[in-house]
Amino acid sequence: MAEFYVDTTAQGNGEHIVHFATCESLPPKEARLYLGSIASCGSALKKAAEKFKPVNACPRCAAAFHTA
Numbered sequence: 001m002a003e004f005y006v007d008t009t010a011q012g013n014g015e016h017i018v019h020f021a022t023c024e025s026l027p028p029k030e031a032r033l034y035l036g037s038i039a040s041c042g043s044a045l046k047k048a049a050e051k052f053k054p055v056n057a058c059p060r061c062a063a064a065f066h067t068a
């Protein structure tokens with residue numbers, strides 16, 4: 001399990017980025033939404049997509065995402 005956040009501010013391409021709680025590029029707390037403690041990256045992206053569309057995994061988290 002890992003804790004995930006989604007950026008509430010869309011990127012230039014319209015995507016809302018999903019991060020691990022430990023990510024270096026995690027947005028400030030007023031600009032992120034806590035998704036919860038989630039078993040996998042795929043589940044975290046699905047949960048984020050219930051609130052925001054489209055969503056994508058943070059590139060800095062990506063390597064870790066694949067093992068989560």
Ligand SMILES: [Zn+2]
Pocket residue numbers: 018019020023024025026058059060061
């Ligand atoms: Zn990240």
